[in-house]
Amino acid sequence: MKDVIETIKNHRSIRHYLDKPIPDAVLNEILQAAQSMPTSINGQQLSLIVIKDKNKRQKIAHLTGDQPWIAQAPVLVIFTADFYRSDLACRKNGQRQVIHESVEGTLVGAVDAGIAMGAAIIAAESLGLGIVPIGAVRRDPAQMINLLELPPYTYPLVGLVIGYPADPSALKPRFPSGTFVHEEVYQKDGVQNAIDEYDKKMEDYYKERGDKQTDWSSQVTGAYKQVYFPQVYPTMKKQGFLNDK
Structure with missing residues (x-):
């Protein structure tokens, strides 16, 4: 086990x-x-x-x-x-x-x-x-x-x-477990600080790897400021997945 x-x-x-x-x-x-x-x-x-x-x-x-x-x-x-x-x-x-x-x-x-x-x-x-x-x-x-x-x-x-x-x-760092596992309810306090700390860790990780990315928040911003696969919705509808119910 x-x-x-x-x-x-x-x-x-x-x-x-x-x-x-x-x-x-x-x-x-x-x-x-x-x-x-x-x-x-x-x-x-x-x-x-x-x-x-x-x-x-x-x-x-x-x-x-x-x-x-x-x-x-x-x-x-x-x-x-x-x-x-x-x-x-x-x-x-x-x-x-x-x-x-x-x-x-x-x-x-x-x-x-x-x-x-x-x-x-x-x-x-x-x-x-x-x-x-x-x-x-x-x-x-x-x-x-x-x-x-x-x-x-x-x-x-x-x-x-x-x-x-x-x-x-290389093993990629993860967010602190306290921002991943929430007891009873979603714990919003401390999330912003955790993002700032995680950005620093990811910046070091990307530098060591020689990656063009700078940190986690800029990476997800670049992806999520848009619908990066815009053909999903129309092709889902053509396949019968109407998503209207």
Whole structure:
């Protein structure tokens, strides 16, 4: 048990990978760990698209904003919200599925994908592999949906690069636990001071890494001052996720 917890606490995202395939037995362990996680009402509204083909991974690397580690690592898994199966189940029972049209349905799909990805990450890292999540599979969702041949009521939520690390990255600092774990109610006092202190830590971290980022608050400001993947909403609607309920 202690080894599992230490593996989790030692997590870091890897962006340089060896040219080394993952044995099928090892990859299957990771995928089974993901599938073993709970889903809302046991609806299992999640599918994993496993991409091993080099050419397809290169296309996805370009679609995600030219992220070379996607093509470099041997496997990319795309976690996909999947209400296509449940729609067929509803039709089998003579009913019309509605949940995929609601914000609740979108949240259910995203939460279940996050739970499954967490398990996949822990499993992969416990087996000596490295990972990096890829939110930018939503950067050009129309082309991603077409490339993956996704049916209605499905949507690509996030990718996970898996491979053998070429070199370990530095462990990234986190916020103090007191601003992450709140007792009974949200504790607003001290959050601003914690941001100031964390910015200093991240500034040192980025300098040591030679990164262009300066600190945490400027990083999130640059991202969150805009909707950075504006095609998500219109493509979700085209896939049947209306988000109007």
